[in-house]
């Protein structure tokens with residue numbers, strides 16, 4: 213019994229390093245801006261944010277920051293800004309093997 217939970221913990225550690233196993237379907241965060249806090253969320257394929265910039269542009273510094281924080285943990289349709297994700301990957305390595313280190 214105890215050895216099986218130890219095995220699960222070890223597997224969880226490995227999974228935690230392999231972030232591309234995880235894709236957010238929806239999320240909601242409290243984003244602490246310089247002057248105010250904002251509710252930033254992603255649901256049903258759409259971002260939203262309570263800041264004044266968002267309604268006009270459909271994106272804002274908060275959604276863009278979340279895209280950077282979560283990167284490949286977001287579904288492609290959530291990545292509205294086409295920043296260079298290749299900078300996150302190790303040159304020439306397949307998508308699923310990048311940034312993995314086993315300690």
Ligand SMILES: [Zn+2]
Nearest residue numbers: 261263272274
């Ligand atoms: Zn915002």
